Amino acid sequence: MKIKEIRSKSILSPSKVYDYVINPYVGCQHACSYCYARFMKRFTGHKEPWGDFVDIKINAPDLLIKEIMKKKKGIVWMSGVCDPYQPLEAKYQLSRKCLDILVQKNWPVVIQTRSPLALRDIDLFKKSKKIEVGLSITTSNDEIRKVFEPGAPSVMERLKTIDSLRQNGIKTYVMIAPLLPEAEGLVSLLAGKVDYIIIDRMNYGHADKIYERHGWRQKNTDEYFDLITNRIANDCVKMGVECRWAY
Numbered sequence: 001m002k003i004k005e006i007r008s009k010s011i012l013s014p015s016k017v018y019d020y021v022i023n024p025y026v027g028c029q030h031a032c033s034y035c036y037a038r039f040m041k042r043f044t045g046h047k048e049p050w051g052d053f054v055d056i057k058i059n060a061p062d063l064l065i066k067e068i069m070k071k072k073k074g075i076v077w078m079s080g081v082c083d084p085y086q087p088l089e090a091k092y093q094l095s096r097k098c099l100d101i102l103v104q105k106n107w108p109v110v111i112q113t114r115s116p117l118a119l120r121d122i123d124l125f126k127k128s129k130k131i132e133v134g135l136s137i138t139t140s141n142d143e144i145r146k147v148f149e150p151g152a153p154s155v156m157e158r159l160k161t162i163d164s165l166r167q168n169g170i171k172t173y174v175m176i177a178p179l180l181p182e183a184e185g186l187v188s189l190l191a192g193k194v195d196y197i198i199i200d201r202m203n204y205g206h207a208d209k210i211y212e213r214h215g216w217r218q219k220n221t222d223e224y225f226d227l228i229t230n231r232i233a234n235d236c237v238k239m240g241v242e243c244r245w246a247y
């Protein structure tokens with residue numbers, strides 16, 4: 001793993017998903033096989049495979065203090081092309097420091113992570129009146145999770161995390177994205193633990209070889225994604241869970 005401390009030029013970037021996005025890190029230790037950010041690696045100048053490098057924007061909080069004074073208030077997404085709670089965050093605390101600034105300035109925040117490290121910042125989540133904390137959980141089967149997301153926390157750890165957040169009164173959501181095999185088993189595990197679920201499908205080309213290797217080619221088709229999305233949506237209606245889809 002190549003880890004490098006860098007000084008970034010800016011941190012509060014415009015986003016197509018929300019108003020702004022903050023990425024305190026370039027690269028992600030979770031190294032998900034389908035990660036769309038891995039296709040942006042060519043802009044990073046790194047030769048290592050995705051997941052084998054992380055640049056740490058050590059001046060992220062200092063930049064944010066300055067930029068937040070100049071920009072119009074809007075919803076900030078943490079994060080777009082890295083996990084804000086990847087393991088290095090335990091040491092560097094850049095996501096925490098940025099979040100602290102946003103909370104102090106009363107800016108709305110949407111957190112998206114795969115890590116129980118988010119629980120460390122429950123004190124800040126509670127201080128904010130405008131925060132949603134989301135866990136990405138892509139399958140109910142941890143063996144399948146290991147195939148696609150070998151470097152990320154287990155399904156069970158993520159379920160426990162969302163449960164703890166909810167029990168602490170935090171607005172929570174789960175991104176079932178991308179829709180991996182056996183994602184439909186998640187609804188019963190999430191009922192009563194989330195404010196809403198968002199579903200998104202796998203984009204073709206992002207993990208085709210993995211599907212081939214495991215004989216799952218039929219689980220990477222339009223028909224499969226439509227079938228499972230409908231099944232999840234129906235289960236959500238039955239179990240009283242709000243369901244949104246992003247495709």
Ligand code: SF4
Nearest residue numbers: 028030031032035082
């Ligand atoms: S956690 Fe998110 S950013 Fe990190 S590798 Fe996985 S999909 Fe990519």
